[in-house]
Amino acid sequence: MPEDSVDTPCLVTCTAPVNIAVIKYWGKRDEDLILPINSSLSVTLHQDQLKTTTTVAISRTFQADRLWLNGKEEDINHPRLQSCLREIRRLARKRRNDGDTRPTDSAGLSQKVHICSVNNFPTAAGLASSAAGFACLVHTLAQAFGVEGELSGIARQGSGSACRSMCGGFVQWIMGKQEDGKDSVAQQVEPESHWPELRILVLVASAERKLIGSTSGMQTSVQTSSLLKHRAEAVVPRRMVDMIQAVRRRDFPAFAELTMKDSNQFHATCLDTYPPIFYLNSVSQQIMHLVHRYNKYYGETRVAYSFDAGPNAVIFTLQQFVPEFVQLVQHFFPPDRNRDDFIKGLPVKCAALPVELKQSIGLEPVPKGINYIISTKAGPGPRVVEDPSQHLLSAEGLPKKMV
């Protein structure tokens, strides 16, 4: 932590990524520690397109811990947030007791924190905002309190999927066996540089808040779905092994097939939940048809879909297939905006669509079915922002601007 004078807060700003699970986490065996009933695996998305930015300020002049999310002051007493804060302070204390020679309060232990966080994408639109949010919170707090080492177990206590956003590239969350959750941590399988041709397209179907949050949805699933029990015990362990192998070998057809089957099984467990949970809508179904018919037309698996607890589709494909597939999406979901507004993120070249391809897809176009596409790729884990002008809090520790 940088040295600070008596009145000036110590400020640290970091960014953290969103991740999309290709083997899904759904169900907890411990609600407080957030321990899952199965392991999961995700791809960390590039922060150039999707990220959370968080500034933490520590000062002895602050009266209380405070939090601002996307421009609005929120309750700092949220139990999961308190878990993360408590764990970071505990590690900072341990570090000091273990012989850190810095001045007593340079670890800021008796001081209050101000936290300010913003997303550059819609919150709660099914875009894993809690994963990026808690990963960023934990990474930034750790920097501010001078804590190092394994931190995914702390991010996990904010939101299960957040532990995977603590690493870049391809990441597994090992479910662990211990009751205290110490072995339930995220690990990088391969870095983002491992598979440079892999592309990810987020098809934003709806920017509205989801009806049933993941936390309560998975609780009901654990209580009522026998399919979920079978999935966790018999299906996922094998799939984890196969998925890690597909990633390591950069075997796109194997990766794609496992991804789609796992997304489908997750949504099947939602339907098997009683009362049932529906996250997919008619546009999501159209996209699934589109993907399967596209792959069938070429006689190979070129594109895969995955859906989380919301109707947005996440498409995985290889760079060479992006222009044609995006054109196809644009054809079957004609937007009311121009192409530049429709496609955000990494540039996508125009492509001509063979007439036979359009015919063989054979779907009725759904105007405005997709709001916009975010084109991205795998990216790195949390980062410290060195430029002080990027701090979200002023030198007084208050939000610089309300967004």
Ligand code: DP6
């Ligand atoms: C469908 O991590 O949001 O996105 O641990 O209760 O905060 P909590 O749930 P959360 O669940 C994510 C569920 C999912 C699948 C996944 O990301 O693995």
